[in-house]
Amino acid sequence: MTGSDRPEPHDEPDRPDHSGRPDPTDGTAPRIPLPRSSVEDTGQSLPAPPPAPAPLVLEHRVLKSLLGAWALAACSAEEATAVEEHLGDCGPCAEEALRLRDAVGLLHPEESLDLDPGLRTRVLESCLGRRPPRIPVPEWAVPYDAETARLDALLQDIGDAEWHAPVRLRWFDDDGPVSRKTTVAGVISHLLAVDGMVGLALGLDDPLGPDVRVPQDPAHRTEAYWRASHFPPTRAVRAPWREQTHELIRTVSFTAGGASRASGSGPGSGSGGSGRLPVPYGTVAASDRSGRQRTIELPLRDSMVDRAFECWIHAGDIADAVDYPYAPPAPRHLHRMIDLAARLLPGTLAERRRSGLATPSRRLVTAGAPGRSLRLEIEGLGGGEWLIPLDSPAATGSREHEVAHVALDGVEFCRLAAGHVSPEEAAAGQDGDREAIRDVLFAAASLSRM
Known part of the structure; x- marks a missing residue:
């Protein structure tokens, strides 16, 4: 094509714009419209505002029925205006509205549907404090009964993974602190093994089994149970521990009750022989370096308080490990x-x-x-x-x-x-x-x- 054959620029055909608007090169309209001038700059009067809606005219009984919705902020704007104007003229309705607003303030805000972690503990404490057992529990065994129930409630609320949360057992030896690392399940195994020493004194089965021969002291029994059970221990240990605690309470209750009736003392007082039953806690070397062995014993009534104390302390260790609130005993x-x-x-x-x-x-x-x-x-x-x-x-x-x-x-x-x-x-x-x-x-x- 020669130069004389090329169309002039104004002869080019219109090309469609993707926006659907005319091409700005055709001289018809700008692609972006110019800004409009403000009505204030033109000197013209401003448009009149829309007329306000006519206020609602409601009967007294209707306004009174709206007081509850008004207190809950559930009225429409027109209804709220009508109620508030009415309250300025009607004393009884104003007093009723004030009472309803106070009542709304007592309503709890929306909360999580998860139960309060301390609810189970409060229910158990209420039940233990209000409902007397059919067979009275000796007074010296009540702390153990309460603390094992509280710990069992804590174990009920934790998840499977939390049974393997690390826990450090701590105690004091001579002049310095000592510790042993284990898990939540390991702590329950420890309580099961040491509580079994009380059970042996009462004639119950040994949780370590009849064939286990270890020195009868808490540390050796715990290590033996850890070696003989699943390692690391799992949540399966909860069932035998809970059954043993129930069996201990049943046994001391029946034993103390029989001793009390035989001695003529009050029910469950344990003033007979049952409370004085010796519970051995193992033997240690005599401190005078003579090579002799000294037996450590506690009477049953003191041993049950000792077991309640350790149950509470280790429950606190578990609660700290799983970030759970736990209160001191009663x-x-x-x-x-x-x-x-x-x-x-x-x-x-x-x-x-x-x-x-x-x-x-x-x-x-x-x-x-x-x-x-x-x-x-x-x-x-x-x-x-x-x-x-x-x-x-x-x-x-x-x-x-x-x-x-x-x-x-x-x-x-x-x-x-x-x-x-x-x-x-x-x-x-x-x-x-x-x-x-x-x-x-x-x-x-x-x-x-x-």
């Missing part, structure tokens, strides 16, 4: 645990003194005679005061010979006795003989064991 149960620890302190202190871990006694006293004393004051619910003899377990405490005073919160003292708080870290108010205070605090920590 005050009356906490008091029994503190009382047991306070009564064990003189013997533990004497044992540490024979081992060279405490300062020697400054006085030689005979059995029943008063000696130096430390006043242990436990504050808070479940607390009280105990006079701890310092010179001999056979001595009696007296205020006339008080040389020191220690004040501790009840839960803090229990954590110290469980080996979860070191004697140096225990938040204690102290006054008097510093050596005596140190010896007693270290003796409290030495009460702990695996």
